[in-house]
Amino acid sequence: MNLPPVSPPVLAALEQLVAVVARLRSPDGGCPWDLEQTPQSLIPYVLEEAYEVADALRRDDRGSIIEELGDLLLQVVLQSQVAQDQGQFSLEEVAQGIADKLVRRHPHVFGTVTVADTDEVRRNWEAIKAAEKGSSLPRGALIPKLQRYGQTLPPLTAATKISRKAAAAGFEWETVDGVWDKFAEEIEEFREAIAQGDTAHQQAELGDILFTLVQLARWHGLDAAEALHDTNQRFVQRLARVEALSEKPLDQQTPDVLDRLWAQAKLELQRPS
Known part of the structure; x- marks a missing residue:
């Protein structure tokens, strides 16, 4: 070599x-x-x-x-x-x-294997990885992997990987419309949980909403963790502009003034520099 x-x-x-x-x-x-x-x-x-x-x-x-x-x-x-x-x-x-x-795991570089594209590279990687661990993904082999994601990764990243692996194993909606229907169902169940006042139930239903949003992101080729990161950055940037525009501390402003300042900050930050 x-x-x-x-x-x-x-x-x-x-x-x-x-x-x-x-x-x-x-x-x-x-x-x-x-x-x-x-x-x-x-x-x-x-x-x-x-x-x-x-x-x-x-x-x-x-x-x-x-x-x-x-x-x-x-x-x-x-x-x-x-x-x-x-x-x-x-x-x-x-x-x-x-x-x-x-x-x-790169036999196409260091060996004699020929690959057509990056998808085949990924498939080979997963097959070699499974063989190294003494398994060709028999029944039940997927679950320890998903459990490991849930234990070791940040929640949004874990949800994305769990979703992708489950879908690859066949646990998937037929169309994206089914995911949207599921999202509407979870929103309604969360509303009901809020009305009932059971915190544990509310947490569970909120988690279901977030997990379904991750499914929607996957179906549309989006990264939920990156999307939330970008939103966090935009919110802080806009709030910093609101604070700069405000003539007094934010906790002394009325909701109407804060709404007006927020709209102004959003408009200013959307303008090209």
Whole structure:
């Protein structure tokens, strides 16, 4: 297998990062904070850095992308160093494992398999993945995967992946009209739950609405998580403009004034700069 050579400066930079982290974790003069960390205590930082990378990518900010990818890379190296200190595994095993996996799952690049398009690449990936786990998706194999999505991913992302996998397995409406009918049904059931005053029931029906909205997004080729992210950004931007337009604190304004300022802010932000 012929692989392109890795640039010596890249290897040197990675080696320096590994050495810096090892020094921070050294019992002989290392950093007390780094020495106190465990795989579990570092979980919030892994999540935070991943989201900050996503934000930098959305903004297409080169400097921020470089910085945030570095912060995320630090979490990989630090987790591996902590594991090595505990006698569990090393960064070498982590890197070798993912390299081997990529080679196995790209037989059209590293082997003799021929593919027609990206859809065939995805199908091959899933088939190889199933074979690696000792399964060709027998009855019941789908459920642990869906459970894992629900446990490990942000709710909207999990709902999207669960929806897609269930649909691929045949659990799908015949047309999008059925999804719209289901959405109307869930709205009505939520209204009834609100009227009844049972909080647990209300939560369940609200969840049904959100999950059905994810189904609609999937049918129309939209990303529900991205859509909500964009709406959050627009709301904050508009509210910031309302605050700038207001002559006094927002909590001292009347609803009518706030409505007028909101409409003005929305109009101003829609105008081309």
